[in-house]
Amino acid sequence: MMLIEKTTVPNAALPVEDFKTHLRLGTSFEQDDSQDDMLAGFLRAALAAIEARTGKVLIARTFEWTLNRWSSRDQQGFPVAPVIAVTRLFIVTRAGEAQEVEPGFFWLERDAQRPRIRAVGAQLPLIPQGGNALVEFEAGFGPIWADLPPDLKQAVLLLAAHFYEYRNETSLSEGCMPFGVSSLIERFRDFRMGPGAMR
DSSP: OEEEEOSOOOGGGSOHHHHHHHTTOOHHHHHOOTTHHHHHHHHHHHHHHHHHHHOBOOBOEEEEEEESSOSSSSEEEOSSBOEEEEEEEEEEOTTOOEEEOOGGGEEEEOOSSOOEEEESSSSOOOOOTTOEEEEEEEESSBSSGGGSOHHHHHHHHHHHHHHHHTTTOOOSOTTOOOHHHHHHHGGGOOOOOSTTTTO
């Protein structure tokens, strides 16, 4: 399986001004945008870290997902959630020839934790030996910051602030996650790795 992010979070969707307020920076700093790029970088890092821990896409974007077999004949769980829409599905042969599958042959089962692509009939399109299925889809809570659940927004700001405060620290252990952030994201953590994880 391979998951590729086709689009990135646009700068306009990053809550830089909210982050400045969260950091309780002085009024003069809030009017100064010289550090906006740096603050945006910390926000992006916090978003990525929380997405990795939860398996949830926070701000909506487009993905390309390649897999060489379905987990079962009539359904396949997605590697991330929430999924907004399946835009295209292709079956690709070992020689690289791609055939688009008509939307009438599959449908999206929406679920906050385990969304699935399901067959309309008895089974999903057959993936040939040595070939793969390529699924293009959109995922995320929404296209703007305001679409995120309040606890995830708070978690992003807390983690970005942690990165900001310790930006010059080299002794912190790898993968360090502040307790407050861990508590806020706990109910969103349902992404499991390993056999059967996307069933």
